[in-house]
Amino acid sequence: MRADLEIINEWIAPGSRVLDLGCGEGELLAHLTSEKQVTGYGLEIDHDNLTACIENGVNVIEKDIDDGLTSIGNASFDTVVMTQALQSMHRPDLIVDEMLRIGRECIVTFPNFAHWRARGYLAFRGKMPVSKFLPYTWYNTPNIHFCTFKDFEQLCVDRNIEILERTVVDHQHRHHWWIKLWPNMLGEIAIYRITR
Amino acid sequence: MPAVIPDDCVGLVSPECIHFDHPLELSCGRTLRSWDLMIETYGELNADRSNAILICHALSGHHHVAGYHSMDERKPGWWDSAIGPGKAIDTNRFFVVGVNNLGGCHGSTGPNTPNPETGKPYGPDFPILTVLDWVHSQALLADHLGIDRWAAVVGGSLGGMQALQWSISYPERLQHCVVIASAAKLSAQNIAFNEVARQAISKDPEFHDGHYYEHDTVPRTGLMLARMVGHITYLSDDGMRDKFGRELKDGKLSFDFNPQFEVESYLQYQGERFSSSFDANTYLLMTKALDYFDPAGEQGHDLAAALEPAQCRYLVVSFTTDWRFSPERSRELVDGLIAAGKSVSYAEIDAPQGHDAFLIPIPRYMEVFSGYMNRIANALPQPNGDSRHAR
Numbered sequence: 001m002r003a004d005l006e007i008i009n010e011w012i013a014p015g016s017r018v019l020d021l022g023c024g025e026g027e028l029l030a031h032l033t034s035e036k037q038v039t040g041y042g043l044e045i046d047h048d049n050l051t052a053c054i055e056n057g058v059n060v061i062e063k064d065i066d067d068g069l070t071s072i073g074n075a076s077f078d079t080v081v082m083t084q085a086l087q088s089m090h091r092p093d094l095i096v097d098e099m100l101r102i103g104r105e106c107i108v109t110f111p112n113f114a115h116w117r118a119r120g121y122l123a124f125r126g127k128m129p130v131s132k133f134l135p136y137t138w139y140n141t142p143n144i145h146f147c148t149f150k151d152f153e154q155l156c157v158d159r160n161i162e163i164l165e166r167t168v169v170d171h172q173h174r175h176h177w178w179i180k181l182w183p184n185m186l187g188e189i190a191i192y193r194i195t196r
Numbered sequence: 197m198p199a200v201i202p203d204d205c206v207g208l209v210s211p212e213c214i215h216f217d218h219p220l221e222l223s224c225g226r227t228l229r230s231w232d233l234m235i236e237t238y239g240e241l242n243a244d245r246s247n248a249i250l251i252c253h254a255l256s257g258h259h260h261v262a263g264y265h266s267m268d269e270r271k272p273g274w275w276d277s278a279i280g281p282g283k284a285i286d287t288n289r290f291f292v293v294g295v296n297n298l299g300g301c302h303g304s305t306g307p308n309t310p311n312p313e314t315g316k317p318y319g320p321d322f323p324i325l326t327v328l329d330w331v332h333s334q335a336l337l338a339d340h341l342g343i344d345r346w347a348a349v350v351g352g353s354l355g356g357m358q359a360l361q362w363s364i365s366y367p368e369r370l371q372h373c374v375v376i377a378s379a380a381k382l383s384a385q386n387i388a389f390n391e392v393a394r395q396a397i398s399k400d401p402e403f404h405d406g407h408y409y410e411h412d413t414v415p416r417t418g419l420m421l422a423r424m425v426g427h428i429t430y431l432s433d434d435g436m437r438d439k440f441g442r443e444l445k446d447g448k449l450s451f452d453f454n455p456q457f458e459v460e461s462y463l464q465y466q467g468e469r470f471s472s473s474f475d476a477n478t479y480l481l482m483t484k485a486l487d488y489f490d491p492a493g494e495q496g497h498d499l500a501a502a503l504e505p506a507q508c509r510y511l512v513v514s515f516t517t518d519w520r521f522s523p524e525r526s527r528e529l530v531d532g533l534i535a536a537g538k539s540v541s542y543a544e545i546d547a548p549q550g551h552d553a554f555l556i557p558i559p560r561y562m563e564v565f566s567g568y569m570n571r572i573a574n575a576l577p578q579p580n581g582d583s584r585h586a587r
Contacts, residue, residue, distance in 0.1 A: 041540075054564055055567040055570070059541055060541050072531070076534075
């Protein structure tokens with residue numbers, strides 16, 4: 001399993017109800033369903049991913065998250081997960097609000113735009129950072145709302161969101177002791193567990 | 197008609213008439229003492245009888261779902277695009293049952309069959325049926341076939357409503373429920389279209405209050421109009437534009453009231469063909485069953501509560517340009533299933549063909565449908581040896 005999913009897996013209680021926003025091929029849900037008796041649904045718009053979920057026996061709903069989640073009831077899930085998609089939302093703040101409305105807890109992961117490599121790219125080349133991990137150019141990137149760990153934590157303060165847990169890792173989702181020294185400079189991906 | 201039967205077709209098939217002496221109590225309060233169902237089956241029932249699929253038909257459908265009755269038949273069964281060896285519903289792996297619903301006009305007991313009490317056709321005295329009544333009759337058919345539990349009950353449009361009703365009324369008797377281009381209830385607009393169709397039929401002077409059999413006539417004009425309205429609502433605006441545009445039959449305007457646009461002659465042709473092959477009383481009955489269907493209605497309009505008894509997994513599919521059974525209606529169903537904590541997957545297929553799309557083998561639709569059905573097939577006990585049905 002993908003390393004970030006391993007970390008998320010540990011944060012999800014057995015038997016809980018899970019909604020995975022942008023669930024890809026349903027790897028996390030398939031694992032949670034078989035190992036933790038979780039009832040879960042994925043939301044997905046990519047056609048190939050959707051078919052893969054169906055073939056894998058994962059509950060998947062074709063739905064564009066940007067259209068809103070209003071049809072899903074308040075507190076109807078124990079955990080709402082969104083991995084590496086927050087930065088591609090039209091209004092990440094509203095999505096986080098919605099996630100916290102429908103879920104008791106949320107798990108969010110996103111890339112840190114203040115990582116030293118991104119900072120260096122912009123500082124020295126004067127161009128928007130392009131990397132193997134984030135390979136898009138500014139005009140075709142789906143990632144339209146980049147933020148940093150500090151930015152996200154500011155949003156949490158402004159919106160009264162409680163951060164229950166945070167893990168900061170490199171782009172391969174590995175832990176390193178030195179990331180903890182200066183996460184907003186050295187960490188590439190953050191995994192937050194939040195509630196309200 | 198086929199010159200040769202394609203490899204992925206079930207081939208030549210024969211219908212079968214099953215007689216039931218089991219009294220069937222209907223939602224309207226009346227009872228059918230004895231009744232017949234016409235069915236067709238494809239593939240082979242496996243040893244533990246776990247690979248059976250029930251196909252529920254829509255308004256104008258019947259038991260002839262796939263294959264050909266003879267080499268002279270003009271077209272194969274109505275869902276041949278999805279059912280056959282290697283197709284979405286793979287008859288090499290599944291035992292498929294098609295049934296003509298009660299009240300139908302293709303051999304099952306209905307308005308055009310004799311009422312045993314009078315010896316004359318039931319006509320308008322045939323009881324008004326509901327989706328629930330059909331499901332009860334199909335459950336008795338399952339008993340007759342020795343099928344305790346369907347691997348899946350599958351249907352599009354009105355057929356999807358039957359599949360949904362199955363999951364609520366007989367939760368332990370199906371593992372999967374596939375609901376395509378359907379709804380948990382009709383909208384007012386949809387009921388309105390049905391009422392136009394019914395008025396067209398009942399106001400036809402040849403209708404004779406439904407007793408047209410005795411007058412040796414049929415309300416052809418009314419049926420034709422009903423079907424024409426239906427056809428308009430089964431296609432999308434874009435679909436009609438692509439198919440007909442403003443093309444003229446003879447290339448120029450004729451300055452009279454004869455059909456001259458291609459779309460006019462298409463509708464007339466479809467209407468006329470239908471009016472010579474379908475029973476008007478059946479049409480009225482089927483549209484009523486559509487209008488009445490509302491399982492949430494008895495649960496204070498709480499769909500999630502109505503779905504509570506269900507135990508199966510669901511696949512729900514809709515088509516973007518379908519405005520007769522729009523994606524919104526499917527999304528309502530999906531929301532209800534999620535709220536009830538049921539297993540469901542939902543795909544919204546981008547297709548220009550409107551409601552008709554559910555009968556068309558659109559690549560992405562077939563990918564999703566096959567993906568779901570294959571998973572069901574893979575979970576069946578694998579026969580040791582070669583009990584797989586070969587054609």
